[in-house]
Amino acid sequence: MPGNETHVVVLLSVPESIIMARQAGRSAATELGFGMADRTRLATAISEISRNALRYGGGGRCDIVTAKQHGMREITVTVLDTGPGIPDLEKAMTPGFSTGNSLGMGLPGAERLMDSLKVESAPGNTEVVMVMRRRNS
Ligand SMILES: Nc1ncnc2c1ncn2[C@@H]1O[C@H](COP(=O)(O)OP(=O)(O)OP(=O)(O)O)[C@@H](O)[C@H]1O
Numbered sequence: 001m002p003g004n005e006t007h008v009v010v011l012l013s014v015p016e017s018i019i020m021a022r023q024a025g026r027s028a029a030t031e032l033g034f035g036m037a038d039r040t041r042l043a044t045a046i047s048e049i050s051r052n053a054l055r056y057g058g059g060g061r062c063d064i065v066t067a068k069q070h071g072m073r074e075i076t077v078t079v080l081d082t083g084p085g086i087p088d089l090e091k092a093m094t095p096g097f098s099t100g101n102s103l104g105m106g107l108p109g110a111e112r113l114m115d116s117l118k119v120e121s122a123p124g125n126t127e128v129v130m131v132m133r134r135r136n137s
């Protein structure tokens with residue numbers, strides 16, 4: 001892997017894993033020189049999506065990849081789980097929708113905090129890919 005990239009993997013297996021993923025994201029953002037507000041946005045989005053993978057997907061993994069290229073710095077976070085999947089993606093992305101008797105703000109909140117968020121889900125394979133990118137200042 002070229003020297004301008006980093007890749008950290010956090011296994012999501014116990015509640016503490018979420019804190020680890022969150023901290024790994026924060027460190028990656030700090031390393032890239034992202035400001036305090038962006039570091040907090042990223043950490044919050046990672047917590048929410050990782051918590052979903054653990055709660056609804058029974059666990060999984062969170063990959064945090066950083067890259068610097070073409071005057072840009074970016075972080076790509078991929079959260080995978082092998083649970084039952086999200087039956088209705090449109091509903092799941094709607095603020096207030098929850099099958100877990102919770103606030104239903106995790107997915108829509110993370111989408112708002114990141115520059116992009118894409119979900120692919122089928123039984124046995126759910127993948128959320130989120131990106132935050134900033135131009136070099
Ligand atoms: N990895 C996943 N696997 C299966 N279903 C999921 C997954 N992630 C989200 N969902 C479904 O999408 C719904 C919405 O997720 P979201 O994170 O927005 O809200 P929530 O987890 O219910 O509540 P909150 O995150 O606000 O505590 C969940 O209630 C659940 O039905």
Ligand SMILES: [Mg+2]
Binds near residue numbers: 048052105107
């Ligand atoms: Mg949630």
